[in-house]
Amino acid sequence: MGCTLAKPIVDGIENEFQDRLLVLRINIQTADGKELARQYNSLVTPTFILFDEQGQEIYRSIGQIDPQAVRDLVAGSQ
Known part of the structure; x- marks a missing residue:
């Protein structure tokens, strides 16, 4: 699933x-985007990463996103 196909889901x-959720979309074609991708070891697009309120990674998916898994994580963080 490419970035364009994932957009409606996201x-x-x-x-x-x-x-309760801040969504950031990073353009890895820019210098800043490439640097963020490097920092988070994101080598493939699309990559979806969720962080908790303390900044700890709680979910990572490469290629496609599981909407129900995200819903469960966000709902569980109430």
């Missing part, structure tokens, strides 16, 4: 949890 998750 948009839906973002809308569903807009008060």
Whole structure:
């Protein structure tokens, strides 16, 4: 699943949890985007990473995102 195909799924998750989830989209074609990808060891696009409130990685998916897994994680962080 490419970034374009994942967009509607990510948009839906973002809308569903807009008060509890901050979604950032990184363009790895820019210097800043490449640096962030390097920092987070993201070698393939799309890569989806979720962090908890303390900044700890709690979810990573490469290629496709599992909306239900994200929902469960966000709902569990109430």
